[in-house]
């Protein structure tokens with residue numbers, strides 16, 4: 386039945402907690418099911434609170450009008466939309482980087498709504514990092530993170546999950562904030578980059594993304610599949626994200 390639905394172009398979807406994952410069958414790199422599996426393993430469910438959907442929508446007018454934009458978080462509806470821009474440049478890793486960044490915006494919104502005192506702690510850390518940045522050149526995980534308090538949160542969140550060594554190097558204080566107050570002690574021992582061997586496994590339906598926080602990874606018994614990621618590069622992606630501002 387599944388094949389039949391695919392053949393006639395019927396929309397397919399998966400769920401991660403209450404969040405609908407859809408449209409990724411069109412990106413040809415990861416299925417809705419695989420992405421839902423990755424997010425279920427990696428992201429605490431609370432971080433997807435009130436997020437109705439994560440959808441691959443390359444024809445979205447916002448992406449057409451903003452060709453450097455890889456994804457955006459709608460601050461009114463909490464929908465996450467993902468473009469194919471990240472795919473051309475960085476493949477499935479670029480896609481996952483963008484998705485985790487956008488999930489970070491939702492997690493920030495969750496903190497502001499349900500844990501405002503923690504959100505206030507973040508505001509103070511964010512403000513202080515401009516001073517640190519002016520004196521030492523570090524304190525932000527990327528140039529894009531210096532944009533504002535929201536992008537700093539999303540970039541820091543992304544780095545905590547996808548490039549924790551980078552975050553620990555550039556801002557131990559922000560790493561500790563994420564560890565203590567956002568991820569409740571969950572740590573990510575490695576960032577996940579996909580090597581050709583892992584990609585081959587992926588194409589054979591062995592999901593190289595499935596992992597448990599803080600554990601060593603093995604994919605098909607080959608430990609070397611997972612290597613440190615150094616794919617973050619602001620010069621290539623000045624607009625990792627475009628945040629839709631709520632009208633009115």
Ligand SMILES: [Zn+2]
Pocket residue numbers: 486487490535536539625626627628
């Ligand atoms: Zn953003």
